[in-house]
Amino acid sequence: MVGTFEEAQVAATFDACEMRTMFISNYDYESSSYLPIAIPGHDGWFVIGKGSTRVAVLSPSNVIYKLHLYNEGPFNQREASYRKSLPDVIGICRVADSTLYNVDDEPVLAMEYIELPFAPKGQNSWDDDSLNKEIVRIEADCLEYEIYDVHDGNLGRDKDGTPVLIDYAG
Ligand SMILES: Nc1ncnc2c1ncn2[C@@H]1O[C@H](COP(=O)(O)OP(=O)(O)O)[C@@H](O)[C@H]1O
Ligand SMILES: [Mg+2]
DSSP, rough: OOOOHHHHHHHHTHHHHHHHHHHHHHOTTTTTBBBOOOTTTTTEEEEEEEEESSSEOOOSEEEEEEOOOOTTOOHHHHHHHHHHHHHHHEEEEEEEOOEEETTTTTEEEEEEEOBBOOOTOOOOTTTHHHHHHHHHHHHHHHHHHOOOOSSGGEEEOOSSEEEEEEEOOO
């Protein structure tokens, strides 16, 4: 189990689109990076990432909670049910643990917090050949499990450098 129902309940009170706006507004043009932003009125909670369908908040106990940007998205439910059929390691990549909490019918996905970014600062998968090969290798291995959205925004790393898949909703 990752996270707690109590924290999922707190996360469910956040408006996902508002969190995304706050997060984007906090982009740091100096360092060319998104920075975590504290959620007003909720000590120890931060908005830490956004994708095309979900926003990720970090709790005081260092757990990620993902909230749908749009209510219809079945992504959190899918991620949780996929996790059950996935091995802990796919090729060279570990799969982050996750747990689904249903808070008054809202699906909130808790996931272990993984260090980002996947690519070292100043490098990206387009112009770094070894990084690109690493990603393509993970992408190829993940096809077998019908995970089609492998890119550096959906990967992090363990402290020892092992790649970790953090988005396996599709
Ligand atoms: N387990 C995690 N640890 C650290 N950051 C995360 C984690 N899960 C998601 N994030 C951050 O939140 C962003 C959006 O989450 P993601 O699951 O990729 O949503 P989407 O399905 O919308 O692409 C990620 O690109 C990443 O920056
Ligand atoms: Mg993603």
